[in-house]
Amino acid sequence: MxxxxxxxxxxxxxxxxFAVGSIVYLIKLPLxxxxxxxxxxxxxxxxxxxxxxxxxxLAAMISTVITTLxxxxxxxxxxxxxxxxxxxxxxxxxxxxxIFRARPLPVLRFGLRVVLYGxxxxxxxAVVSAPVVAYVFGGVTGSGSAFLVAFFLKAGQHLMAAxxxxxxxxxxxxxxxxVLFAALLFRATPKDFIDMVRARPQPAPT
Amino acid sequence: MxxxxxxxxxxxxxxxxxxxxxxxxxxxxxxxxxxxxxEVGPNAAAALRRAAILMVPLAAFMVLVxxxxxxxxxADIAASQPGSRAGALVYVSIVCARLFLIVAIVQIAAMRFAxxxxxxxxxxxxxxxxxxxLGVLTLSLIETLLQAxxxxxxxxxxxxxxxxxxxxxxxxxxxxxxxxxxxxAITSVTGRMRDKxxxxxxxxxxxxxxxxxxxxxxxxxxxxxISCAAVAVAGIVWGDFYGLP
Numbered sequence: 001m002x003x004x005x006x007x008x009x010x011x012x013x014x015x016x017x018f019a020v021g022s023i024v025y026l027i028k029l030p031l032x033x034x035x036x037x038x039x040x041x042x043x044x045x046x047x048x049x050x051x052x053x054x055x056x057x058l059a060a061m062i063s064t065v066i067t068t069l070x071x072x073x074x075x076x077x078x079x080x081x082x083x084x085x086x087x088x089x090x091x092x093x094x095x096x097x098x099i100f101r102a103r104p105l106p107v108l109r110f111g112l113r114v115v116l117y118g119x120x121x122x123x124x125x126a127v128v129s130a131p132v133v134a135y136v137f138g139g140v141t142g143s144g145s146a147f148l149v150a151f152f153l154k155a156g157q158h159l160m161a162a163x164x165x166x167x168x169x170x171x172x173x174x175x176x177x178x179v180l181f182a183a184l185l186f187r188a189t190p191k192d193f194i195d196m197v198r199a200r201p202q203p204a205p206t
Numbered sequence: 207m208x209x210x211x212x213x214x215x216x217x218x219x220x221x222x223x224x225x226x227x228x229x230x231x232x233x234x235x236x237x238x239x240x241x242x243x244x245e246v247g248p249n250a251a252a253a254l255r256r257a258a259i260l261m262v263p264l265a266a267f268m269v270l271v272x273x274x275x276x277x278x279x280x281a282d283i284a285a286s287q288p289g290s291r292a293g294a295l296v297y298v299s300i301v302c303a304r305l306f307l308i309v310a311i312v313q314i315a316a317m318r319f320a321x322x323x324x325x326x327x328x329x330x331x332x333x334x335x336x337x338x339x340l341g342v343l344t345l346s347l348i349e350t351l352l353q354a355x356x357x358x359x360x361x362x363x364x365x366x367x368x369x370x371x372x373x374x375x376x377x378x379x380x381x382x383x384x385x386x387x388x389x390x391a392i393t394s395v396t397g398r399m400r401d402k403x404x405x406x407x408x409x410x411x412x413x414x415x416x417x418x419x420x421x422x423x424x425x426x427x428x429x430x431x432i433s434c435a436a437v438a439v440a441g442i443v444w445g446d447f448y449g450l451p
Contacts, residue, residue: 002336004409005399011343012395016388019351023359023383036384062344069316073260073309136224138280138301140268150275159280181381185388193396 001051005196009044010059013037016185017063021071032143032174034075035085037063039121039182042089044189044197046097053090060086074141077132084128085121093117093179100183114183118176125175126167134163145170207245208420209330211428212315215241218435219311222442223304229450230442231303237438238307241431242314249320253313261309265302272298329416332423338416339409347391354390358383 002010016037024033041056060082068076096113099106133141133149139159140146145166152162223234242250272279278289279297319327328341362368367379403409424432 007336007340008343008347008395008399011340011347012391014340014344015347015351015391018348019355019387020384023355023380023387058340062340066344066348068312073257073312074264074305137305138268138272138297140264140271142264142267146267146271147275150271153276153280153283156283158284181384184381185385188385188389189392190396193392196396196399 001048001054003199005199006045006051006055009197010041010055010062013041013044013056013059014062014066016040017059018066020181021067033178033181034063034067035060035082035175036178036181036185038082038085039089039093039179040185042086042094043097043100043182043186044194046090046094047198048200049090049094052094053086056089057083057086074137077136078129080132081125081129084124088117088121088124092120093182096183097186100186105187110183114180115176118179119172121179122172122175123168126164126171130160130163130167133167134160139163207318207427207431208423208425209319209327210332210423211425211431212318213331214424215428215431215435216311216315218432218439220308222435222439223307223311225439225446226304226442227446227450228300228303229445230438231300231307233438233441234307237434238311238314240434241311245427245431246314246317249317250314253317254310257306257310257313261302261306264305265298268298268302269295325415329418332418335413335416339412342412342416347395350394351387351391354387354394355383358386358390362386 014037017034020033020036038056038060041059042052045052045055061079064075064079064082068074096117099109099113102110133139139149139153139162148166148169149162152165153159157165219234219238223231226234242253246253272294273291276283277291277294278287279293281297282289282293322330324345325342328338331338359368362379362383363370367382368376398408
């Protein structure tokens, strides 16, 4: 399953997750965009769904560990979210790989798939990360969505419900952008590279 | 101490911190202070300063949200009681104390290995070879990508596509920077995979370099620290059972 080109694709996608964080910081955008590499990894390896899931989860975990050690020590708590994201990427988003690479671009189908998968990923991500946000961070992770949590708490909701509602409001927007970026990067990736990554290991000659 | 021991010790302390109330946190702070003094020495101050730099903004934000905006603790909300800002402040203090402990122990453990390179650190880990290779490749490619980010960022600013500060142009054209970086990395990696690495046998040379030479993954100091952390966990569970605060 882990051929050399796939190992390199995983490392590249993990590095992309890490580097996009620094791009977002450089151009000062109010977004996370920390899972583009995870989704892209599943798209690159796709027809083999199990390999796509394992590779995209590995990419997510490696970038999470490195980011936790060097930049954001709280990211490791969201490992379960990365697992869920890798599952959604390998078993749902990757289904649209033909549409994402179709030439000329089928704008409507492309846009619909991006929004659909963005919302799906956002909802899954909100549900999986809610217990961590509520019980580890007391509902406040330092992002702007904490004010949404405060708004829902002020309205009388319990902590868990407030975190969930805040996640449902904010996550689909961020995740739709991530699916869009991953789809566009996948579209721009040279076919040679994709063929190399998707090639199955050859049995050794006897 | 070995990286394996440091990772196990840190994990046990983190799990214990998540389980503990105030009394448990005090025990864990004492254990971490002892670990910092014995294993890291004067460099522990730098690790604690970094932990504080990471934690203070989050703590301030929590105070703003819980004490300033919400004005009562989650327990008061759950019980539909009016609550008070003092109750919210106590809640924020406990959450922050727990998070600071977690951040600090990770920073202290990382500082313990500040004198060795990431490659040496990965070599000393007890992990499957494929994972070790992945770690080394990722660290190498992060360097490639960050250099690509620097070059593309400068070029796109010079050509007026994006700006240095937050701007509408960055929102619309920031994507160009991401795509440029990705294509630069892909081109470079495809070239290496096709020609450079097979010719130089680079990946094959990694395996003996990363192979572990020691049979026992843990040394005596590792075992002592892990045992201390396990005793602390047992104490915290015992304290919980007898209702310590």
